[in-house]
Amino acid sequence: MISIKEPLFLITIDTEGDNLWSRPREIRTENAKYLPRFQQLCERFGLKPTYLTNYEMAKSPVFQELARDAQRRNQAEVGMHLHAWNSPPLSRTDGHHRNHPYLIEFPEEVMRSKIAHMTDLLESTFSAKMVSHRAGRWAFNEIYAKILVEHGYLVDCSVTPHVSWTGTIGGSKSGGVDYSAFSEEPYFLSLDDISKAGNSPLLEVPMTVRRSPNDIRNVLPRAWQSGAIKKIADVLTPPRWLRPGASSAAQMIELVKSATTDYVEFMLHSSEFMPGGSPNFQSDRDIEKLYDDLTALFEFTRGRFVGATLSDYHQAYVKKLET
Numbered sequence: 576m577i578s579i580k581e582p583l584f585l586i587t588i589d590t591e592g593d594n595l596w597s598r599p600r601e602i603r604t605e606n607a608k609y610l611p612r613f614q615q616l617c618e619r620f621g622l623k624p625t626y627l628t629n630y631e632m633a634k635s636p637v638f639q640e641l642a643r644d645a646q647r648r649n650q651a652e653v654g655m656h657l658h659a660w661n662s663p664p665l666s667r668t669d670g671h672h673r674n675h676p677y678l679i680e681f682p683e684e685v686m687r688s689k690i691a692h693m694t695d696l697l698e699s700t701f702s703a704k705m706v707s708h709r710a711g712r713w714a715f716n717e718i719y720a721k722i723l724v725e726h727g728y729l730v731d732c733s734v735t736p737h738v739s740w741t742g743t744i745g746g747s748k749s750g751g752v753d754y755s756a757f758s759e760e761p762y763f764l765s766l767d768d769i770s771k772a773g774n775s776p777l778l779e780v781p782m783t784v785r786r787s788p789n790d791i792r793n794v795l796p797r798a799w800q801s802g803a804i805k806k807i808a809d810v811l812t813p814p815r816w817l818r819p820g821a822s823s824a825a826q827m828i829e830l831v832k833s834a835t836t837d838y839v840e841f842m843l844h845s846s847e848f849m850p851g852g853s854p855n856f857q858s859d860r861d862i863e864k865l866y867d868d869l870t871a872l873f874e875f876t877r878g879r880f881v882g883a884t885l886s887d888y889h890q891a892y893v894k895k896l897e898t
Contacts, residue, residue, distance in 0.1 A: 627655065
């Protein structure tokens with residue numbers, strides 16, 4: 576069992592269809608063919624991805640083969656990632672491919688049926704209990720958390736500290752969740768308020784997102800850090816993610832160097848490993864640059880971090896609390 580004697584390096588991959596940013600009516604999964612190269616790179620550096628998998632990728636024979644093999648060798652984990660607009664059971668969905676509604680916009684009974692279906696599909700497909708989760712489009716709330724607990728999930732990683740998704744519209748005119756004031760530290764969340772620690776069995780493992788060192792709010796009293804100042808700071812010095820495309824290799828390494836938690840959490844979408852599978856990585860040259868950055872980042876982790884999946888981290892965190 577992994578323990579937290581050294582900080583853990585968590586890799587989370589939103590494993591989903593090709594270029595969903597373009598809102599395709601027909602979702603393809605060609606990106607699954609590009610994942611073996613990434614899996615091999617992770618194994619070269621002793622790192623273990625958690626593939627947070629949605630409906631179309633769970634049905635992909637190519638991804639199934641990769642994930643089953645990696646799981647069998649204890650080199651990866653499969654978790655759940657749910658996109659409400661195309662995850663069964665489906666009702667009338669005209670236009671849903673265009674506006675990508677958040678799961679939390681649906682009635683509770685619909686949320687329950689979609690979560691139950693996805694959990695059953697993943698567990699039967701990959702012959703493993705699902706314990707790790709990330710919400711589609713980062714949209715999470717208390718009802719969602721309660722349903723996950725009912726299904727035996729132990730880890731969520733939907734929280735993005737310092738980031739508000741309220742300007743990102745779902746299926747209605749309302750936006751996503753505001754995580755600006757959420758903790759950077761892991762915590763067992765309260766089912767009455769997911770921004771607070773509580774006594775639920777669901778461990779929140781927030782994404783590694785930090786304020787820029789140049790953020791003006793770093794030197795201002797907390798009372799001045801909202802409203803217009805927040806909006807200006809978010810535009811001029813946006814938060815830095817442990818995520819290629821959003822941050823350069825040098826910025827990611829600096830982020831890892833400055834980590835104060837007992838883990839860092841990297842993320843990317845599976846389709847970003849395929850040329851043209853995302854807005855950020857359009858060409859073969861873009862993909863090679865991505866792998867150069869990944870190699871530099873992963874090389875930096877040697878001797879400093881231990882590779883772990885989300886369920887590994889949960890076990891290590893619980894063990895740490897018990898000692």
